[in-house]
Amino acid sequence: MNIRSIKRRKSIKKSIINRYFSKKHMNSSGIMKQTDDISKVLSTFKTLAAAQVAATENGDYRKGNKAFKQVIKIIKYLKGLGRVSELEALLSDSNVGVRMFAAFGLLQTSPDIAVPILKEIAQREDIHSLTARTTLEEWESNTLIYPF
Helix, strand or coil: CCHHHHHHHHHHHHHHHHHHHCHHHECCCCCECCCCCHHHHHHHHHHHHHHHHHHHHHCCHHHHHHHHHHHHHHHHHHHHHCCHHHHHHHCCCCCHHHHHHHHHHHCCCCHHHHHHHHHHHHCCCCHHHHHHHHHHHHHHCCCCCCCC
């Protein structure tokens, strides 16, 4: 993969994120405007979750934090619609970040579904296992803060 194709892939990801989370898709308080196309919302969630874990793996905390904030906005949006259960469809995704953030979003309402996913991720030998393990520890001790 050459530099040009890497820049092109980054440009495509950025345009997808901007398309669904630009200011025209947000109201004045930064909350997503309602859309009936949940598949677009879930697709954007997948892109952002994957971008967040890639940024974490590469040590790019700025990109990671930005993607994390947008993932949380999507979870808030789905929760506001009463459709957070839509995240269940992402629990079998091949990307660890997509599975981890989907499980995090479901933890309040569907712990029986979310906890096994987080436990599986906690068994890995990478940075994401620490995130999953800490999330589970805080959830079990009732100290987990849900930003949505």
